[in-house]
Amino acid sequence: xxxxxxxxxxSCVLGLPMLVFLLAAxxxxxxxxxxxDAAHLEHNRQLLQKWKADPxxxxxxxxxxxxxxxxxxxxxxxxRQLDHAFHQLDxxxxxxxxxxxxxxxxxxxxxxxxxxxxxxEAKGPQERLQIxxxxxxxxxxxxxxxxVREDLEKLPPEERAAQIIQLRKQERQQRxxxxxxxxxxxRGK
Amino acid sequence: MSEPAPLSDQxxxxxxxxxxxxxxxxxxxxxxxxxxxxxxxxxxADALRRTWExxxxxxxxxxxxxxxxxxxxxxxxLRADEQQRRQRWRMRCFGLGWVAALLVSAWVGYAxxxxxxxxxxxxxxxxxxxxxxxxxxxxxxxETLDFWRALDAPDLFGDETSTS
Numbered sequence: 375x376x377x378x379x380x381x382x383x384x385s386c387v388l389g390l391p392m393l394v395f396l397l398a399a400x401x402x403x404x405x406x407x408x409x410x411d412a413a414h415l416e417h418n419r420q421l422l423q424k425w426k427a428d429p430x431x432x433x434x435x436x437x438x439x440x441x442x443x444x445x446x447x448x449x450x451x452x453x454r455q456l457d458h459a460f461h462q463l464d465x466x467x468x469x470x471x472x473x474x475x476x477x478x479x480x481x482x483x484x485x486x487x488x489x490x491x492x493x494x495e496a497k498g499p500q501e502r503l504q505i506x507x508x509x510x511x512x513x514x515x516x517x518x519x520x521x522v523r524e525d526l527e528k529l530p531p532e533e534r535a536a537q538i539i540q541l542r543k544q545e546r547q548q549r550x551x552x553x554x555x556x557x558x559x560x561r562g563k
Numbered sequence: 564m565s566e567p568a569p570l571s572d573q574x575x576x577x578x579x580x581x582x583x584x585x586x587x588x589x590x591x592x593x594x595x596x597x598x599x600x601x602x603x604x605x606x607x608a609d610a611l612r613r614t615w616e617x618x619x620x621x622x623x624x625x626x627x628x629x630x631x632x633x634x635x636x637x638x639x640x641l642r643a644d645e646q647q648r649r650q651r652w653r654m655r656c657f658g659l660g661w662v663a664a665l666l667v668s669a670w671v672g673y674a675x676x677x678x679x680x681x682x683x684x685x686x687x688x689x690x691x692x693x694x695x696x697x698x699x700x701x702x703x704x705x706e707t708l709d710f711w712r713a714l715d716a717p718d719l720f721g722d723e724t725s726t727s
Contacts, residue, residue, distance in 0.1 A: 391668040398672030477720040499710035
């Protein structure tokens with residue numbers, strides 16, 4: 375009996391590292407812990423069937439899948455987190471943010487290559503945002519009427535910043551007024 | 564014939580040392596010369612030799628039979644403690660070695676598999692990340708929700724009419 379126990383404990387002691395080795399070598403599902411649920415997978419399956427009917431779209435998806443898996447693990451995880459966080463927002467906020475993102479991408483693609491490169495190579499979102507703000511402000515000043523722009527350029531930096539804020543506020547109020555329906559007529563139907 | 568002068572304490576001590584074989588070199592040679600020339604010294608040396616020979620006839624004290632047993636009995640607990648300490652140390656080393664073996668096995672298994680079998684995404688990965696892939700080009704340029712929210716400012720890319 376004692377000998378049997380010794381044999382069992384010996385096999386456990388020697389076998390456990392082997393078992394751990396085999397488990398570690400078993401391919402796991404990345405992101406499975408926070409992965410999509412069954413309903414979501416089913417929805418994706420239906421969507422994928424639809425895309426398979428469109429060879430061009432399906433080929434692009436396959437290409438994006440390979441590119442996505444070529445990204446470093448932390449970067450993949452970051453994109454998954456962004457997608458998850460975005461889809462936790464209410465529909466109205468999602469829609470608003472989506473429009474802002476589309477405008478940003480379109481703007482980014484129209485930028486001269488040097489500036490686009492500067493944004494893409496920024497070290498983190500904070501620096502990127504700072505560069506975007508700087509370029510946007512410069513573009514906005516360039517679009518101002520010549521007289522206003524010249525007056526603005528004559529101001530010292532602190533006053534210029536305050537004046538820019540004031541001018542932007544005025545511009546927004548103006549746009550708001552224009553976007554309102556004429557007085558006396560109800561908006562929409 | 565006159566009585567030989569008795570030896571002084573120092574002379575007797577030197578003689579005893581010579582007889583014990585403790586004198587060497589010049590001192591030993593001096594004592595040998597003294598023994599051959601001085602009858603008093605020779606007589607004292609003979610007396611001392613005889614006395615020591617008599618000592619051999621005295622009964623020798625023998626240790627009791629239980630002496631060894633008692634000594635070993637007293638050493639017993641000390642030996643057991645030492646043995647236990649060694650045993651504990653051995654167990655500790657074994658435990659640490661075993662944990663290290665587990666960790667190394669896990670690492671070798673994981674790294675080895677990923678090195679030998681590079682992961683190729685398939686239909687399962689496509690299904691799992693379909694939404695991300697559809698929006699990948701946008702997500703890659705946004706990266707974080709905070710950045711996205713910041714872009715939504717009216718001065719940047721937000722709806723200009725939605726905020727006063």
